[in-house]
Amino acid sequence: MRRIHENISQGSTKSRTEYRDRIDLLRSRVGLLAGKDRVLMTMYMENGNSFRQMARLSGVNEASIARRIHKVTKRLINGEYITCLRNRDRFSRGELDIAKDYFLTGLSIKKIATKRDSTYYSVRKTLKKIQGIIALPEAKTAVSA
Secondary structure, X not given: OOOOOOOOOHHHHHHHHHHHHHXXXXXXXXXXXXXXXXXXXXXXXOOOOOHHHHHHHHOOOHHHHHXXXXXXXXXXXXXXXXXXXXXXXXXXXXXXXXXXXXXXXXXXXXXXXXXXXXXXXXXXXXXXXXXXXXXXXXXXXXXXX
């Protein structure tokens, strides 16, 4: 009897494994999202809806849905907010809220300042502090562990 996947190369198998790992990572992090992003990712990942179906339901162009999902996926895989959560003892609650708005939700500094009733300068200063801590070697080892 002949094997089903006899001609699959090692590179192809490795890339499939990496793809599955990314999908599992995304599924585990969707819970961090809120609002429309969470609904879109749930529809796409769990329910298997196509961009066209989601566009019809939301009344938005199909390309807009695809761009939105791509951006959210990129932010979830990036993991900068996860690094902030792992180092939460170094941040205040307000700083973690700013990190979530910036790294996970994708808001601009100006919109974060408006939302948090703060100044542009203070939000920028907080983000520089956060990015400095994220860039530390010990923070990076905490992510890979």
